[in-house]
Amino acid sequence: MRGTFLNSLMMAMALATVTTMTASAQPQMTTVAKAIDSNPSKTPKGAADPRDYLNEIDGDKAMNWVKARNLSTLNRLSKDPRYREYQADILKILQATDRIASPRFMHGGMFDNYSFMHGSIFDSLWQDGTHVQGLWRRTAWESYMSGNPQWRTILDIDALSKAEGKTWVFEDADCMPPANNLCLIHLSDGGKDAHVVREFDVTKGQFVKDGFVLPEGKQSVSWVDENTIYVTREWTPGDVTASGYAYVTKVLKRGQSLDQAVEIFRGDKKDVSAERGVLRDIDGNYVMDTSHRGLDSSNIEQAFYPNGHTDTHKVVLPLPTTATFGGYYKGQAIYRLKSDWTSAKGTAFHNGAIITFDLKAALADPASVEPFVLFMPSEHQSVERITQTKNRLVLSILSNVISEVRSFDFSNGGWSSFKLALPENSTLSMTSRDNDSDQLFAFSQGFLEPLTLFRADAASGKVEKIRSAPERFDAEGLQVKQFLATSKDGTKVPYFLVARKDVKLDGTSPTILSAYGGFGIPMLPNYLPALGKLWLEKGGAYALANIRGGGEFGPKWHEAALKTHRQRAYDDFQAVAQDLIARKITSTPHLGIMGSSNGGLLMGVQLTERPDLWNAVVIQVPLLDMVNFTHMAAGASWQGEYGNPEDPVEGAFLRSISPYHNVRAGVAYPEPFFETSTTDDRVGPVHARKMAALFEDMGLPFYYYENIEGGHAAAANLQERARRDALEFIYMSQKLMDNK
Template identity: 45%
Template sequence: MRRAVLAMFGLFAAAFAGALAENSPMDDPYIWLEDTHGAKPLAWVKDQNAKSLPGLKSDARYQPHYDFVLAALDAKDRIPYGGLDHNHVYNYWQDASHPKGVWRRTTIAEYQKADPAWETLIDLDKLAADEKENWVWKGTSCAPSMARCLVHLSRGGGDAVVVREFDVASKNFLKDGFFLKEAKSDVVMADDNTVLFGTDFGAGSMTSSGYPRLVKEWHRGQKLEDAKLLKEGVDSDVSVSAFTLHAGSYALKGIQRSVSFFEAEYFFPGQKGDWWQVPLPRTAIIQGLHQQQLLFTLRADWTSPSGQKIGKGILFALPYQDLAKFMIEGKGAFPQAAILYAPGPRASIENVSTGRDAVYVSVLNNVIGEVHALRLSGGKWSDRKLPLPPGGTVSIASTNDYGSEVLFGFESFLEPSSLYLDQGKDSPALIKSLPARFDASGMETVQYEATSSDGEKIPYFVVRPKTLKGPAPTILNGYGGFEVSRTPFYSAAYGKLWVARGGVYVLANIRGGGEFGPAWHTAALKTNRQKAFDDFAAVGADLIKRGITTPKQLGIVGGSNGGLLVSTVMTQHPEILGAVVCQVPLIDMIRYTQIGAGASWIAEYGDPADPKMADYIRTYSPYQNVKKDKKYPPVFFVTATSDDRVTPVHARKMAARMEEQGHDVIFYENTDGGHAAAANHKQAAEMSALTFVYFAQKLGLP
């Protein structure tokens, strides 16, 4: 059929479309593996697992590694991170007694104790056993009063969830409460009796990315089919979703139309049941509401209707009431924006979180964290850098919309995680610390820079033994996409199972991430994607040049977009690599938009349906560039059947193709876990142990 169509358009059309014909489904011998739950593909998976696991699990290091990681994950002395809400801290906790987990709470005062008394709200292990369901916790959406919550439960860990209403006081699911069947739903409880939501209503209700296209308002006692339509998008949108913003007792409903992964329009209620659009560019990101001030950052420079120039990456505020009056009534001028924080050239805003009394901003300066408290008083904003530990990652763990409290986290590669509570006085106090999981006294962290192919300086962290002499087995990790920053973190597994045994761990801050703001991200978008791969390869080459490692001792690991990163660098620079671990990856970039939620990432990678874009993508797409006559380092693919976001399809096809070509490849597909490839601590420990054993075998770590 395809050949007949091309013949009709003549030789010119055939030449133009020739690139698209290459590696089409008709030419792909492994297209059958895209049937995620099909009997034949699952039989192939079972056979692959049977071949791959024995060689790793029979290694004498596997069981001790597994036991250590599982003990660390299940340890009772972990920090129970939680969310502040009114007078409570809510926490989801998994351990050996509760592998699926419990959702629980305690008072803020009790939380500060070394061993708080917790009130269990939901025991997911009991619920799953009683209902004979493989429930995996996916969080909650609660009413402002915290009287009722919508609980999200996944079968196996995928993104599709069942939504059920839970009464907090009685600790029971409501039989006649709000309920949504399994789907990729988006839902928020606006109040005790009102839900704003989108779900799969049938044909035409979901976008091409597989997310809700319609937002409806649903009142208690109302039939689902009678819920009022508030806003709808178009098929090409990523999604349309509702949100609520809180500033003390003041609440504001909103709708976000995500035109692409990085572009959105925001809408707020008008006076006649309509919704007015915030007059900002689609590159604006709403960050919260504080004292009726809407907070935004920008991914691109912008000049407001009043002529005010605001640069990308800057945090600014617009008064909601003035903005609404300007839009609804056409009165007054477009309000002047207040500039709250402007990062420097090698800095970025990592996160913004609003509390009742202040706005908190976590900032990266050359990939090292700090937090600022911004307060509004008398119409003026003040800025204070908080006294938190230096030299690592400082995060805003939780703020309280209904109180002055805020929680901050700190960690570094060699310093265990710690938690600080600020009672609203800008004086964080240490309340919890994770005991050391390894002896870091003989280790060091150094930050270097590599020079990429275009001259850009790429920072990276090296964690190694202080007494290390000469090159050593090294694991290089990176991500480089979606404006995600990779910052220092404390890992019991990397510290104990790798660095303490004489290995080196490296974290690269390549372009495509958010370490230096929006410009760092956009530098590797679409037709600039190669820069991310060049940056990562440059770090690898720099490690070899500095004598930190050798090609035979250099392993690379990455997951999701990071899986695309390592599989691409593997095909482009196999000569500098000794091993690869590729986790839940994207790999077939010519078909990625037709697999899982791939269509939602067109803004990141470009659309292969565009012939020019397809030509560019084909230059790097690993599945189209792996060759039989080229020598590659050994590679280990890890994925999960229940991953309905990226799906296991990419890893399956690449492993099958490389195996057919005669390369050294093993493949493991877990059943549960979704995009994390692990639904509980045992599965996470297994994946970790398999990875470290594989790298030790291939890179020569004792």
């Protein structure tokens, strides 16, 4: 397998020159930034970038820089006597064979860890110490329920990787309903968003000879019929949106080469992405074609083609472009409103509402659309997910960041519903549902409660516990509490605290604070074995902040931190930190923060805005250059969230919060830990590279680790995850625990 840790380490050791960071491994905040001419905060717009060479992802100079810093970080952290123990402990947990293999219904059997929803498969494979890249497996219902399922391997990703000299990551599969025997398998080399597509016969357990094959690219596919697919990809080099996504869909027939495909739909180059696809009912029957154009990260033009595959006449319903299509159930279109809307008849509908209406009637007369409000969340609620079984519509709802599941039925022109009797005060996730019945599977979990699998009947309401996963860390003496912090503008911000019941209120508890705060994504209490084993079990505390920008309380909570209002999310996070300190749970010498992606941006902002609040900062796969992010990887697609750097007002705000542009001379910064992946083609490694290089140029200590593989997840397999977890928690332990 290429790109392994050992190979990366050997290549790094072979470098002629290795830069050694001079910072001590012990906690300190004494080093201050020196003034340099190449600080981007002082560099005139359009001037040469002294760190431009790091933009070349696989360039020799850039990779030599990466390998040298990787080696320095590994040398420093792996020498800690706890490192091997931490890595072994978490790897044992990750590779444990007594994990619950998530059951996913599919056409007469169940597949391990994959759910077939209208021809699509989601989640990850079964991975363990032997099957590093994973197995796609199948078993019968009776076998699974026996507690000792006999799995049949459908596809061995390790064997495929070895045979082809790749590090294949099985990302997805689109299967042709209703039989679901023919699947278009999405394989990523190293975990990138870009992937190849190959047709696979799950009955025979082999790739289809002369079947559909698409070369690597950021692409999407939809089955039209057994011999026809819609393909959206970069047909001509450079013919992608500014975000790097495809916007042209063509029809490809079985046996045709790509150059024989016929264009059927074209979005706009200014879109984030665009594609044409197929809407099917719960039985897998064709209903009509659809298309969407992603105008930005918050707005979509959804269109319907009621006259069949070949028709180009489209109907766009008079709904706000922020409304998202949530499903097709018994002839009803299900939509989620993310902004207020008034219908043609003058009826006001509020953001957060789940609305329904007869789709075909609406397409015949769009002006007549007058929806029914299926569910209207309160100010403390939001709808997390919409799905359906054979006869029921199912909503996952958050109430004060706690989950509940409601089952809805549409009959005789009206709706009725009831709440499923799943565990209270826990995080619930619907892991699979059956198109052929009303059965669904759900996981329940909490910070201190490991996964428990339930089977529920969405029609009768019957709930049955199937099994629970073993505890992976000692939770004895730990408790979870929910508090409210007051943000700068008076907004009450909830957060969870996991700590010992007898925690000393003297400010000395080593505490990790995390959050996300973007894209309407809620942060929920989950069972985190690495955190539990390597941190909580050893006396550390953990806080999870539900700051604005997330989806905990619906669209308003998200929109409150959009674009030039994003400082609210950063103020919320700081308010939670200050509340923890005011309660004397912790103090700056013992307080660390951690977050990834948009959460990595959050951590970068906290590093530069409030360096006095933290003693450890882990910044994972982050955005950090908010002046140039639209020209980096898929950054242009997030202007709806962050704003446009070219806009005078939005651009000025983005520069004011951009971590890369706000490192100041004479300031004492905590020593951060930057993490990223070479193959991350979503956010990209350049943000972390340049920020770390800037710290180096300004004489500031830092840690840096760039996993060669792994994509935006920064890990392509369990071994890489264990190494990353061990490095992170050694860093946190040194900074926050060892300084008592």
